[in-house]
Amino acid sequence: MRGNHKIKKMRFIFFLCIYLLGGLSLFAQKVHKEPVRIACIGNSITFGAGLKNQLKDSYPSVLGQMLGKDYVVRNFGVSGRTLLSKGDYPYIKEKTYQDALTFQPNIVVIKLGTNDSKPQNWVHKEEFMKDLEALVRSFQRLASHPIIYLCYPSTVYKTEGINENVISKEIMPMISSVAKKMKLRIIDLHTPTRNMNENFPDKVHPNVNGAVVLATEVYKVLTGRNIAHEIQSFPGxxxxxxxxxxxxxxxxxxxxxxxxxxxxxxxxxxxxxxxxxxxxxxxxxxxxxxxxxxxxxxxxxxxxxxxxxxxxxxxxxxxxxxxxxxxxxxxxxxxxxxxxxxxxxxxxxxxxxxxxxxxxxxxxxxxxxxxxxxxxxxxxxxxxxxxxxxxxxxxxxxxxxxxxxxxxxxxxxxxxxxxxxxxxxxxxxxxxxxxxxxxxxxxxxxxxxxxxxxxxxxxxxxxxxxxxxxxx
Missing domain, CATH: 3.40.50.1820 (Alpha/Beta hydrolase fold, catalytic domain)
Incomplete structure (x- = not known):
């Protein structure tokens, strides 16, 4: 009788171990996390115009390098595009915009407004806040329910065509109003890029060092940490x-x-x-x-x-x-x-x-x-x-x-x-x-x-x- 009891006890322990191992396996599957998907929405500054290697040195690429393997940062920047739907080249009419929605991001970083400051676009300034709200809502409706950040444009060093005065005195306050109304956080890319015209060779687009400054600010807001980034030989x-x-x-x-x-x-x-x-x-x-x-x-x-x-x-x-x-x-x-x-x-x-x-x-x-x-x-x-x-x-x-x-x-x-x-x-x-x-x-x-x-x-x-x- 005692032998049978021992055998039953050993079987119980054996099947308990199998059950626990199975449970741990299921638990491991549940706690396994997919990489966080980040969509960087923007114009030529986001795209990386003026850089020899946008794939490696654009600010979204540098951000991805900083964040590491648990994040997928995708660059959805398109040169010359406006937030204004009545602008000369509206972002929302681009296939890249649809690709950004299809990406189902977990985080969206919106950096638009620089090209809107051009005279031919800013005549429609009454539409700016409405169009920004519509863009935000299009991402909020996604099944991924992303966290959305609005960026102040980086400093530009010119007042003809793209206009620094319009950006700092009119566009940035409008972005602030939309952020407050929609309870969104702002990433200030304007203040950190002041007084560094050497990093903006054409007065608008950042060079490699300027892109690192942008990425560092975005990284700081997303993670709450500061990081010193060393420029890499290759992306990723x-x-x-x-x-x-x-x-x-x-x-x-x-x-x-x-x-x-x-x-x-x-x-x-x-x-x-x-x-x-x-x-x-x-x-x-x-x-x-x-x-x-x-x-x-x-x-x-x-x-x-x-x-x-x-x-x-x-x-x-x-x-x-x-x-x-x-x-x-x-x-x-x-x-x-x-x-x-x-x-x-x-x-x-x-x-x-x-x-x-x-x-x-x-x-x-x-x-x-x-x-x-x-x-x-x-x-x-x-x-x-x-x-x-x-x-x-x-x-x-x-x-x-x-x-x-x-x-x-x-x-x-x-x-x-x-x-x-x-x-x-x-x-x-x-x-x-x-x-x-x-x-x-x-x-x-x-x-x-x-x-x-x-x-x-x-x-x-x-x-x-x-x-x-x-x-x-």
Whole structure:
């Protein structure tokens, strides 16, 4: 009897533990918070006109850097726009305004009024308070029920066209009246920007330091804290990856990560992964130590489709334009990432230094193949093709290698000879054989008795040396 009682007691304790663990799991799910969404509404000052890199240095971008990973700060500024609905270019008629509503922000920061001070707009000044109230109410009606802040315009250093006297003596009191009536808090961006005309080179738009002043004031009101901000090399949330500075941000709606070397090599060479950041990254780590930037731009689930190639090209151009990285990028593709980099290179031969592919997908009929139904549907959707059209599909990189071979583009290929996920005989071997037959330079490292994982090599020196010797 005592034995049965012990067994029952042990079962009770066991199921109690399971219940508590389940409860803790549910509790963790409940307490997990989504990032706070902040919409910055405004004109060219918000947008970042006059800055070389609005994505990094506009005041909303700097605010996002200050607030960190628990916030998503989105810039909805449009140059030249007015709050007045009868102004020459009303903000509420812009698609950006509708995008801001769709964003369902938790916090809205409204900084409009500078362009309203122009003579052709201020003739409608009787409408200003009514239009400001209407704009506020449009955000108050959102399901996200955002907290709304009204900003005094920053100081301008001119009285022709955009008029400082109109802003300080007429527009700011009207903003105060609306804030009082609607019980909204004001962020004063006018007082902190007085007597700093050196930070407003064209007398209206802030330079990088001026944008930091604006962001600091907004940050202080939102959080109740002061912070000293150091101007960053790249946008987004700054952290550390294996001892190097890492930056996380979005570009065209896709996750972007840049890891910066301590001392960049001349010409600022970089290696770009479109999938699986940080996975089997021994080559990336060694390249960082050698002075490469390591870059990730997420095109993981796009199957090398034309739209993904276009997104990749726009991203590549932003890396050159804003950050002066090398015009010859090294491409790195593991597994399905290999499909993406090969397809991108085929359309951008002149932009590539060399390619490192590791157990790459080279044929969508091999992987994911029709047997993986969900992924196969994704392939059809991304390529905008019907099932019956796949009979004529010519989008596999192994069918389009000639441009790479003509350009003598170097490829290093690492594969496992026993790969069951992306079979070597159906992918890497065909790539190697066809590229070789076309006269393309390709080096193969075939790992004996190795499945799809692990990627890369325990000692990636041979990969890194190949990449280094093929830089321009």
């Amino acid at each position: 949330f700054k952290s550390e990856w294996n001892g190097f500075d890492r930056y996380d941000y979005e570009y065209n709606g896709r996750q972007t990560i840049v890891v910066e070397p301590h001392i960049p090599l001349p010409g600022k060479p970089w290696i770009w992964r479109p999938a699986f950041f940080g996975a089997f990254a021994s080559a990336d780590e060694m390249l960082l130590e050698r002075g490469f930037h390591v870059v990730y731009y997420d095109l993981t689930h796009d199957y090398g489709a034309p739209e993904a190639v276009n997104l990749g090209t726009k991203f590549y151009e932003s890396m050159l334009h804003y950050y002066k990285l090398s015009p010859k990028v090294t491409l790195e593709g593991l597994s399905r990432g290999g499909f993406m980099v090969l397809n991108w290179a085929i359309h951008n031969v002149d932009k590539v230094a060399c390619i490192y592919v590791d157990a790459p997908v080279c044929d969508l009929f091999s992987w994911p193949g029709e047997a993986r139904k969900d992924m196969w549907r994704d392939v059809l959707n991304k390529w905008n093709l019907a099932e019956q059209e796949m009979v004529y599909f010519k989008g596999n990189p192994i069918d389009n290698l000639l441009p790479l071979a003509k350009a003598k583009l170097p490829i290093i290929l690492v594969c496992g000879d026993s790969d069951k996920t992306v079979p070597y005989m159906e992918n890497g071997k065909i790539l190697y054989d066809r590229y070789t037959s076309m006269g393309g330079p390709i080096e193969l490292i075939l790992k004996e008795n190795c499945d799809h994982h692990p990627h890369s090599l325990e000692d990636p020196t041979v990969i890194v040396d190949y990449i280094l010797k093929n830089q321009p």
